[in-house]
Amino acid sequence: MAKVLMKGNEAIGEAAIRAGCKNYFAYPITPQSEVAEYLSKRLPEEGGVFLQGESEVAVGYMIFGAAGAGERVMTTSSSPGISLMSEALSYIAAAQCPAVFVNIMRGGPGLGGILPSQGDYFQATKGGGHGDYHLLVLAPDGVQEAVEMTMQAFTLAEKYRNPVMIMGDGLIGQMMEPVEFPDGLKTEPTNKDDWATNGMAHRKSKKRNLVKSLFLDPTALNDNNLALKAKYAQMKKEEVQYELVNADTDYQVLITSYGTMSRVCRTAIDMLKEDGIQVAMLRPKTLFPFPEKAVFDASGKDSCQAVISIEMSMGQMVEDVERCVKGRRPVEFYGECGGDIPSPEKIIEIIKALL
Amino acid sequence: MQTEIKFAGFGGQGILLSAKLLAYAAMKQGSFVAWIPSYGPEMRGGTAYCTVVISDRLIGSPIIKNPTHLVAMNRPSLEKFENDVKPGGIIFINSSLIPVTSQRTDVTQLVVPVNDIAIKAGSVRAANIVALSAFAAKSNLVDLELLKECVKNEFAAKPKIIPLNMDAFDLGVKSAQTD
Numbered sequence: 421m422a423k424v425l426m427k428g429n430e431a432i433g434e435a436a437i438r439a440g441c442k443n444y445f446a447y448p449i450t451p452q453s454e455v456a457e458y459l460s461k462r463l464p465e466e467g468g469v470f471l472q473g474e475s476e477v478a479v480g481y482m483i484f485g486a487a488g489a490g491e492r493v494m495t496t497s498s499s500p501g502i503s504l505m506s507e508a509l510s511y512i513a514a515a516q517c518p519a520v521f522v523n524i525m526r527g528g529p530g531l532g533g534i535l536p537s538q539g540d541y542f543q544a545t546k547g548g549g550h551g552d553y554h555l556l557v558l559a560p561d562g563v564q565e566a567v568e569m570t571m572q573a574f575t576l577a578e579k580y581r582n583p584v585m586i587m588g589d590g591l592i593g594q595m596m597e598p599v600e601f602p603d604g605l606k607t608e609p610t611n612k613d614d615w616a617t618n619g620m621a622h623r624k625s626k627k628r629n630l631v632k633s634l635f636l637d638p639t640a641l642n643d644n645n646l647a648l649k650a651k652y653a654q655m656k657k658e659e660v661q662y663e664l665v666n667a668d669t670d671y672q673v674l675i676t677s678y679g680t681m682s683r684v685c686r687t688a689i690d691m692l693k694e695d696g697i698q699v700a701m702l703r704p705k706t707l708f709p710f711p712e713k714a715v716f717d718a719s720g721k722d723s724c725q726a727v728i729s730i731e732m733s734m735g736q737m738v739e740d741v742e743r744c745v746k747g748r749r750p751v752e753f754y755g756e757c758g759g760d761i762p763s764p765e766k767i768i769e770i771i772k773a774l775l
Numbered sequence: 776m777q778t779e780i781k782f783a784g785f786g787g788q789g790i791l792l793s794a795k796l797l798a799y800a801a802m803k804q805g806s807f808v809a810w811i812p813s814y815g816p817e818m819r820g821g822t823a824y825c826t827v828v829i830s831d832r833l834i835g836s837p838i839i840k841n842p843t844h845l846v847a848m849n850r851p852s853l854e855k856f857e858n859d860v861k862p863g864g865i866i867f868i869n870s871s872l873i874p875v876t877s878q879r880t881d882v883t884q885l886v887v888p889v890n891d892i893a894i895k896a897g898s899v900r901a902a903n904i905v906a907l908s909a910f911a912a913k914s915n916l917v918d919l920e921l922l923k924e925c926v927k928n929e930f931a932a933k934p935k936i937i938p939l940n941m942d943a944f945d946l947g948v949k950s951a952q953t954d
Binding site for chain 1 (some may be wrong): 795798799802807808809810811812814815816834835836837838840
């Protein structure tokens, strides 16, 4: 298919359709409302269901319901809306249902602002809701990757029967870039008869499926949490994605950065190179599972004097970076939030100060 | 090689569309492009601006402080952004609404009475197309025939207004050539 110029928000909507998603429930919030606008028009054309819930709390449980019935389902929201959905996320993870959540992050805490931010890293990777669970978290750096990750997200959600979250930000949602849509994934999940409450009529087995998150028997609850833990361990083994930039040089500094922020860093790295300063970047594409070993390895290069995590937050991913560098290099942080994205010139100034 | 163009005016002038059409034509020419709107709280009739980046390589930072060129459709936009333009760039001035020119001497100023030309073409609403084609003719960033085709496609659902916009396009090109 030829390239088209699309807003990130609309491209995410189209990607979901091409992945075979027939159910989308949402509540509008800036800066992601174009996803809902787009799908309210497109999904009925595809025989799907678009529904605007009365609140994000309701939407979270609509997602749970559809996911429990084995349907491909997605919602999109922005930071405060994701907070309201977090209870349902915990339930969906506990009940082991596949679903796709997109967070087009805006500044927080509280109502915050409507401009781009990366302030929800902790929320996405360390919990958000209660209990021992993880989301599989993908972080695109542009519209094309947002499309690819949205499509991947459904496959991953079904492989692990676990909610997958895509972490974009206001800029990725609002920006237009050329996109090419990969071939669709319009296949049905193969194993849903084993667990989903999708009706008995067509099944050979007469086993009744039960989707639940309440385990009053301590052994049963422990077993369920062990099953979740095993899935997270498998994700760590099989699903880590990251990109290394300028890492084949004798770089003096290693940047860790993701999403929109990583693009600014990429430009700064090119500009620094012209000044004869080599800097590399490790860009996690999965925030959970985090590229632990890759960060450890990249920080250990002899030429590397320091690691710096650059984020549109007050310092969140840097805690994972510190954990993975294991103290063998100093780990610094630079971040801005509130909506003004740091410029490449600012990043260059920060890097030069490290040397 | 990377070129950045800031389009600025007030809401309703069709700034975002002009910028999108330029990005589209550049994409069709095989360039990497990005269209970055300013979004934020604005009142009706407030300022609207966005930036198009056209590059021969993957676009890194989409945050552009100093664009190569500026298309200013009203006076506040000129005053707000004229000093950001890189030396050697083009500052496009809609003289129908901007009674002054820029103090900058290190840029090329293209002064076109966009609204008056659009009225001549049939409707002031085509002012954004006049500005787009005039700027494109001066900057040589995209092939003019290809851009014209993109404008035509944009209005495919409203065939009645295609002739108006085609006329506006041609008059815009002419105005840049006679400037």
